[in-house]
Amino acid sequence: MFIGEYKHSIDEKGRLSIPVRFRDDLISGCVVTRGLDHCLWVYTQKEWEKIAEKLSDLPITQKDARSFARLMLAGAMDTKLDKAGRVNLPGYLKEYAGINGKVVITGVYNRLEIWPEDAWEDFKKQMEANSDQIAENLAEIGF
Amino acid sequence: MFIGEYKHSIDEKGRLSIPVRFRDDLISGCVVTRGLDHCLWVYTQKEWEKIAEKLSDLPITQKDARSFARLMLAGAMDTKLDKAGRVNLPGYLKEYAGINGKVVITGVYNRLEIWPEDAWEDFKKQMEANSDQIAENLAEIGF
DNA sequence: GAAACAAGTGGGAAATAGTGGGAAAAAGTG
DNA sequence: CACTTTTTCCCACTATTTCCCACTTGTTTC
DSSP: OEEEEEEEEBOTTOEEEOOHHHHHHHTTOEEEEEOGGGOEEEEEHHHHHHHHHHHHHSOTTSHHHHHHHHHHHHHOEEEOOOTTSEEEOOHHHHHHHTOSSEEEEEEEETEEEEEEHHHHHHHHHHHHHTHHHHHHHHHHTTO | OEEEEEEEEBOTTOEEEOOHHHHHHHTTOEEEEEOGGGOEEEEEHHHHHHHHHHHHHSOTTSHHHHHHHHHHHHHOEEEOOOTTSEEEOOHHHHHHHTOSSEEEEEEEETEEEEEEHHHHHHHHHHHHHTHHHHHHHHHHTTO
16 A cells, blocks of 8 residues: 655656555566546556556547546656666656646556646645645545 | 547657657557547557447437447548558648647557547546546446 | 665666658458 | 669668666664
8 A cells, every 4th residue: 555755756767666665566576657637647567557548438429538538548658667666657647737846646546646746735735735625526426 | 448648749741749658559540530539549550450340330310329430430440550660641630639839648458549639638637626526436437 | 883785766677669751462442 | 684673681880778876864772
């Protein structure tokens, strides 16, 4: 299970080191994808295969489903950690998330999230400000 | 499984190099055809046979089915990669997709898609603008 | 407090991917 | 059959990526 929050930075060659705590599960391969809220999601190979299969089962004939599957599958990139535990993010994913220098890597149960540092700080602030409201909304969806 | 997004270009001789990640599965032959949304779809030989069979099972009496089958079957062209991993796209397919110079090649599970660069960027922009909406709709179709 | 270690970072060298172009082969045309 | 055009094969160049090694900082250990 991935939990925690880490501040790392991307070097000039585009490499991002994954926190040691997370490496064991990702060493055999991982997939980085476009996430919601303009951050990146990182899954283990196994978790990703479940998701990909679901996506591929969406009806190809329905435009919305086709488009979503296309965006998610095309947005994904499978990669490996180098010997120093780093991954190389493709340009289009960095663009999508607005990543260039400092990033925050968070563990969210079965995935990692990669945020630009400032976006993450904004998100946290907003969360803290509205936490009561959000909690109440959660009750409605059965938490 | 094909995933990812790659920016390549077509040279003066009409050759398009396929991303290395995709070559292994296509080395023994592939089929390029007209896809939906005015892009090109590329299948492995094996996948294509499944698709073609499905298409041939469509009711010949329904106009839409007939049209769709024509689009894909008549548009199809089987080809090989050259030693540098490139394919040669026939003129009518380039015309159909509006391809001339820069293209984007995406992996979408069991097929590749070939897009003109600008059309792909437009698609992404439009999708990202609606992604929250789409994500919620997907819940409805059981994702 | 010094040594030992671990985690994140940086950079040089080798390998690889994408691209371009000439020459040989094949196909189409009169 | 001769000629032109297109396709295929091969080799070369360049930018990027990958691999490997080393440095730095902060923490632990004796």
